[in-house]
Amino acid sequence: MNEIEDWCRSAMAHADMNQTDLAAALERETGIRTQKSKISKMLNGSREFLAKEMLAIAKITGYPLPNAHLSTAQTKYAVTAGGVITHLEAGLLPDIVIPAIIRGHDLCAAIIASENITPAWERGTVVFYDENRDGVDPEDLGKPCIAQIEGGQTMIGTVRNGSEPGLFHIHALSRWYESVFDQKLASCSKIVVAVPPELALTSGGDSIQ
Structure with missing residues (x-):
């Protein structure tokens, strides 16, 4: 067992x-x-x-998720209005315990800091992603990702092929936000799992809520 x-x-x-x-x-x-x-x-x-x-x-x-031997993910981003991502200085928000359901990944975390990202991701939801990715992995297309536009902002959305090779669309995860089209991406990291705020724990053992 x-x-x-x-x-x-x-x-x-x-x-x-x-x-x-x-x-x-x-x-x-x-x-x-x-x-x-x-x-x-x-x-x-x-x-x-x-x-x-x-x-x-x-x-x-109502039972807490198991953790991966108390390994943690650094909280590097907050997802704000429009699905735009704000980079956070180290230590501004607490590190988050990585649940055992996603152990084995080298992950970072982002916290949903605005309303209406998607119907399922409420304010305070923690999304875990693999930051160590450059370019776009074809397997990540069509999935929610954290995507960094070359020379521009970082956004959360569903990444799809653009109108030409090397260009990509970032489709908003909410009808309240606008999608962007035909962008060159410096990096694209698939969201591994989203953990609701009542189940997310900081490295100090406190709830996110």
């Missing part, structure tokens, strides 16, 4: 739920059909937990 399976059992005990209860609650929370057999497979190690499932279980049970 690994630490993720142990964590799920502890979360179920914390909420006084059995596998049937958790399956039903997980289906309501995610909108994805979930049977007791799926929970059983996750608990016996024959099926891995998905990041979105662990986030949902933490929300359902």
Whole structure:
């Protein structure tokens, strides 16, 4: 039994739920059909937990996410109005504990500091991303990313190919913001996972909220 399976059992005990209860609650929370057999497979190690499932279980049970042996991500950006990203000086905001669901990545964090980024990302949400990327990885196209425009600002949005090779569109994640088109990008880092504020912990063990 690994630490993720142990964590799920502890979360179920914390909420006084059995596998049937958790399956039903997980289906309501995610909108994805979930049977007791799926929970059983996750608990016996024959099926891995998905990041979105662990986030949902933490929300359902009120039990904190496991951490990756207290490794942390430096908070380097705040996402402000328009999806534009403000670079933060070191130490201005606390480092964030990296949940075990995304361990193994060398990550940084950005905090959503404005409303209406997306319906799912409320103010205070922490997004983790891999900063050590130059250029654009074709596998990241069509996914939410943190993208730095050459000689310009850094934005959060869905990156897609532009009208010519080497140019890219950054599509806004909210109808309230404008997309930008045909930009050369210095870097593009896919968002690995977004953690809601009630589940995010600082390196000091405090909640983001």
